[in-house]
Amino acid sequence: MTTPSDPNRNPDACCDDPPAARTWTVDEHLADVLAQVAPLPPIELQLLDARGCRLAEDALAPGDLPPFDNSSMDGYAIRTVDTVGATERYPSVLGVVGEIAAGAGELPKVGPGQAARIMTGAPMPPGAEAVAPVEWTDGGTGTGRAADSMTAPLPEEEVRVLREVTAGAHVRRRGSDVRAGDRVLTAGTRLGPTQLGLLAAIGCGTVRVRPRPRVVVLSTGSELVQPGEPVGPGQISDSNSFTLTAAAQEAGAIAYRVGGVPDDAAVLRSVLEDQLGRADLIVTSGGVSVGAHDVVKEVFESYGGVDFRRLRMQPGKPQGFGRIGGGAGVPLLALPGNPVSAYISFELFVRPAIRTMLGAPDVHRPVVRAVCGSALRSLAGRRQFLRGWYTAADGTVEPVGGESSHLVGALARANCLITVPEEVLAVPAGEGVDVVLLTD
Structure with missing residues (x-):
């Protein structure tokens, strides 16, 4: 970079300002x-009204998420010991003691040689250790062939499980996502769709934010x-x-x-x-x-x-x-x-x-160092901001348009500002410059 030859030169001498003006x-x-x-100042808002705002304080989970063990598949809640050695040729035949839908309150107990038909998201019944997906069973039809849906009519007396099921298979454990007391979001977090969904999932109806x-x-x-x-x-x-x-x-x-x-x-x-x-x-x-x-x-x-x-x-x-x-x-x-x-x-x-x-933590645009592809000129005593196009792949930047401040066409094609410090008069091609990125 080239600097002014006279370090004592008045940096405003190139301007039309009166000498005494600061x-x-x-x-x-x-x-x-x-x-x-x-x-x-922080305010309390309903969740959807808080979209785009920043959290004013950490968000802590009041309880576990999921709040109870539940099934991740449509299938049958079973005891794993009852499926040891099960194959399509030699299936485990289990008695069906009931059906459990999502939101169910009263749950049947699964004992030896028994199973309960269960839907995705439904709570695991007492005695059951895993879920056999419906595709691993005959669907309770008794025909000996695997079913691909849960459309078999009730009541069912038996279901054939066609392969072994390991402990915990297809079960979402209580607290496997969030534990009670966990800090799920930190102060300053911007609330977008997923963050609002998390707050709703842990039971928050309102949230304290910076508007x-x-x-x-x-x-x-x-x-x-x-x-x-x-x-x-x-x-x-x-x-x-x-x-x-x-x-x-x-x-x-x-x-x-x-x-x-x-x-x-x-x-x-x-x-x-x-x-x-x-x-x-x-x-x-x-x-x-x-x-x-x-x-x-x-x-x-x-x-x-x-x-x-x-x-x-x-x-x-x-x-x-x-x-x-x-x-x-x-x-x-x-x-x-x-x-x-x-x-x-x-x-x-x-x-x-x-x-x-x-209350955002990132107040300023990111600044990166880039290699300037073309020579630049600047006025002494002025920090120059030139429109440019930054290519992250090779770390280079090229000026876009001229220096005039009416060129909106060039401005619309720029993705950064090339910064030339006050004391620099020229930047040769191939030299490094600071670049303010205009895109997040």
Whole structure:
């Protein structure tokens, strides 16, 4: 890698910032954001309402699972001694003392020379040690041929077992899956279908979780129109609110897309006031750069808790962060309006905030080292984030598209961000770089 020739050079000299203006590093801004968000307080939810949430505490099994010995097959509950030496030619002939269905309460006792017809999941009767699958018997028909179903009519007097059955065969033992007191899920576990099924299986009707944060997403700009509507001169379709809402959902949040808000202070303030009641976090895009139409800054700064900053990064240099609303306020992250800048800013700052609020253990995207297939250039004093395609099979990465922050086509083809540190001006082909993976 090539570094600046003058180590004392002002890293912001390439920028248009006034000399006295402070610039923040990416790490400083991220640390400030994460210092002001925390996991949401735990709540008790019904199981299906908890899908996608994180456990607030360890889940302990109150009892054994399975709670009793039961059959894993349709067949006959038997004593193994009664089947010793059994073959198709010389079967063991057993008297059938009853039938046991799943959910049965009263169970027949199986004594010497006896068997009980049993269904899958039904409790094992006293005296029985194993289950002879119906395919190993004549099905109680008395014909001497093996049956392939449990359709033989009742009552039955005898069943022929056509092979030996070992002790414990086709029996699910009590506690073989989970023992009483076992920690079945640890705090922080994301609750998906299988985890919810486990909680239901051990008898939990509700669960204590960290709720999914409610994230309100809005784009600002009078040039924005709803996708599908006619685009007039100087107008563009609003894509940021869709990108950022989908990204928030993917990060684990409950996201509300508000859509485009015109450059009108009264309208923007009204929208914000309307959304504050249902937001744990507000994310905006647009209006954070230095410009004549600084409506976003005007409105946010009127709340008294939002700071607009310049970061040593490209793209995504202008950022806003703070709290708005009464009391402690709702965290607000104001992102740049260019689509690539907005998305990269989301990945670097908003996603970690959402994951922190979720109580997730994996707050940050994974970072791997990769060999860069093409030479790269970067600006001094800026941490560069280039779109790329990472190939895990050979550990290589190739840049996708150019550096401009409006190239959404290239962004859609990328699966990672190539990171070039602030002090590096160039990366030769074949050299190693850090890569932020954008897919889980």
